[in-house]
Amino acid sequence: xxxxxxxxxxxxxxxxxxxxxxxxxxxxxxxxxxxxxxxxxxxxxxxxxxxxxxxxxxxxxxxxxxxxxxxxxxxxxxxxxxxxxxxxxxxxxxxxxxxxxxxxxxxxxxxxxxxxxxxxxxxxxxxxxxxxxxxxxxxxxxxxxxxxxxxxxxxxxxxxxxxxxxxxxxxxxxxxxxxxxxx
Amino acid sequence: xxxxxxxxxxxxxxxxxxxxxxxxxxxxxxxxxxxxxxxxxxxxxxxxxxxxxxxxxxxxxxxxxxxxxxxxxxxxxxxxxxxxxxxxxxxxxxxxxxxxxxxxxxxxxxxxxxxxxxxxxxxxxxxxxxxxxxxxxxxxxxxxxxxxxxxxxxxxxxxxxxxxxxxxxxxxxxxxxxxxxxxxxxxxxxxxxxxxxxxxxxxxxxxxxxxxxxxxxxxxxxxxxxxxxxxxxxxxxxxxxxxxxxxxxxxxxxxxxxxxxxxxxxxxxxxxxxxxxxxxxxxxxxxxxxxxxxxxxxxxxxxxxxxxxxxxxxxxxxxxxxxxxxxxxxxxxxxxxxxxxxxxxxxxxxxxxx
Numbered sequence: 001x002x003x004x005x006x007x008x009x010x011x012x013x014x015x016x017x018x019x020x021x022x023x024x025x026x027x028x029x030x031x032x033x034x035x036x037x038x039x040x041x042x043x044x045x046x047x048x049x050x051x052x053x054x055x056x057x058x059x060x061x062x063x064x065x066x067x068x069x070x071x072x073x074x075x076x077x078x079x080x081x082x083x084x085x086x087x088x089x090x091x092x093x094x095x096x097x098x099x100x101x102x103x104x105x106x107x108x109x110x111x112x113x114x115x116x117x118x119x120x121x122x123x124x125x126x127x128x129x130x131x132x133x134x135x136x137x138x139x140x141x142x143x144x145x146x147x148x149x150x151x152x153x154x155x156x157x158x159x160x161x162x163x164x165x166x167x168x169x170x171x172x173x174x175x176x177x178x179x180x181x182x183x
Numbered sequence: 184x185x186x187x188x189x190x191x192x193x194x195x196x197x198x199x200x201x202x203x204x205x206x207x208x209x210x211x212x213x214x215x216x217x218x219x220x221x222x223x224x225x226x227x228x229x230x231x232x233x234x235x236x237x238x239x240x241x242x243x244x245x246x247x248x249x250x251x252x253x254x255x256x257x258x259x260x261x262x263x264x265x266x267x268x269x270x271x272x273x274x275x276x277x278x279x280x281x282x283x284x285x286x287x288x289x290x291x292x293x294x295x296x297x298x299x300x301x302x303x304x305x306x307x308x309x310x311x312x313x314x315x316x317x318x319x320x321x322x323x324x325x326x327x328x329x330x331x332x333x334x335x336x337x338x339x340x341x342x343x344x345x346x347x348x349x350x351x352x353x354x355x356x357x358x359x360x361x362x363x364x365x366x367x368x369x370x371x372x373x374x375x376x377x378x379x380x381x382x383x384x385x386x387x388x389x390x391x392x393x394x395x396x397x398x399x400x401x402x403x404x405x406x407x408x409x410x411x412x413x414x415x416x417x418x419x420x421x422x423x424x425x426x427x428x429x430x431x432x433x434x435x436x437x438x439x440x441x442x443x444x445x446x447x448x449x450x451x452x453x454x455x456x457x458x459x460x461x462x463x464x465x466x467x468x469x470x471x472x473x474x475x476x477x478x479x480x481x482x483x484x485x486x487x488x489x490x491x492x493x494x495x496x497x498x499x500x501x502x503x504x505x506x507x508x509x510x511x512x513x514x515x516x517x518x519x520x521x522x523x524x525x526x527x528x529x530x531x532x533x534x535x536x537x
Contacts, residue, residue: 028188028361036359041297062447066521
């Protein structure tokens, strides 16, 4: 029975909540059970933000994740806070543009992806989170790029439809980075 | 209809519309503000009224008025806001007015915090305001159950002419889950609201909606009539779920988000060969005392798990009536435990019983 528990962490404004929501939406589109839970409260742009997503073929019970299969680290403080949450043998995807340290544990698989640098090269620093999503779906093969884009198209509507190509490029760039650096 | 991903607060708002809610009066408070926000956007499309009042007290009195006029009406708030509404709620219970009240609970006492909590258990299950009364209180654990219950709650309120409260913790309000808003829920047989003050049209004598009885004999009669109604509710409306009871050594009593964390703990315990059952109250008033008669002989103790320092445990002790040892595990103030903490509490209790 497939179960994937994910924690996304970074600072407000990086699209951390959206990353988790996209995966939850994709899970629902695939008729999987899912639960997304955000840290909430007086969080602001620049403050810390994190969310948990559970995706499973079985009914989702605890919304609280103690041992995550995958952890997204979008900034340096999140690495200190969430490295211990990765289950042994699990994966941690680190935004190495902002988190310069390496993981201390040797029982987890770490992937260092300079998502901000890649996003700047693509010409839109705001798609760093989508590069991370691209890296994740390349590693897990859990969802297709097209499934993520379908959700974005629906949520962007016509007004923001012009942003689809850059997000497409960003997901592709994340996939490619993994293909080239982590064979 | 396919399941859609919705945030708890928004799903609860849409469930109210689907349940026939025609009027909403509220005042914002974290962690439930997305609920009125959703209704502000959508209520008018369904022929309903949305109004943000100047305070919680104003909102609950608007609910009183709309209910008195026979409308299906709702308000929502979170713990300190619900405390402010208690005057209106006891008036409604006294005047026998139906309404649905959603309480997305946060930590207390006082202004407390804004993180998930179940520390309103006693406020919810003991009436909350003055006088001999109760509100019917549901405490669902996931979004599907929550929306189904909200849709049904308007019928329950109308049937008993009494406020119904949906008590969920902040986590249920803030999380997203796939949910089907169009699942059919049981319909009640409802009498016409002949008590509603909507004008006599010269055809009937006027009716009064009132909770003031200056004649003590009149108030005693009224109170015993209410007590009779509450006894009927206790008999007919207890709702609960029994999980993993076969050969269980220990039974955990938990509701809402806590029961979901307990379910994860039970899976792990089961792998280790430790058999623990879950008694999950779905109504917290009436408390499901009947469920305790179904606890099998194999059970050696009861562990109550709550997001509070221990409130439901008193009801557990009353229902248990001294039969089994009762233990407690709780986190509070907005702290939500991991399943491992429940596992440890179970092992500690079982160790003490052997």
